[in-house]
Amino acid sequence: MSSDPVRRRPRAPEVHAATEIPEAVDTPEAVERWERAGGAWRIAEVGADAVSVELLRCDGGEVADLLRLTGERDIRWARARRAIEGGPA
Numbered sequence: 001m002s003s004d005p006v007r008r009r010p011r012a013p014e015v016h017a018a019t020e021i022p023e024a025v026d027t028p029e030a031v032e033r034w035e036r037a038g039g040a041w042r043i044a045e046v047g048a049d050a051v052s053v054e055l056l057r058c059d060g061g062e063v064a065d066l067l068r069l070t071g072e073r074d075i076r077w078a079r080a081r082r083a084i085e086g087g088p089a
Contacts, residue, residue, distance in 0.1 A: 025080045051078040
């Protein structure tokens with residue numbers, strides 16, 4: 001019996017399916033709906049007053065739409081996601 005760990009293909013860190021974030025920061029409803037429909041997404045930009053989220057097709061990852069979020073909770077969510085990923089907030 002081999003003691004080698006199972007090797008799995010790493011997933012691109014900027015493309016998301018369900019990943020846990022702190023409970024105090026809810027995922028925006030539009031992003032959740034996209035995920036439930038089978039799509040992936042990635043945060044394209046986080047600004048002081050808005051967040052841009054790329055909604056990606058489930059069959060190849062091409063950008064299907066760009067979602068602009070301006071709510072304070074949505075901006076906090078995007079910053080929390082970036083912090084989890086180790087990217088710039």
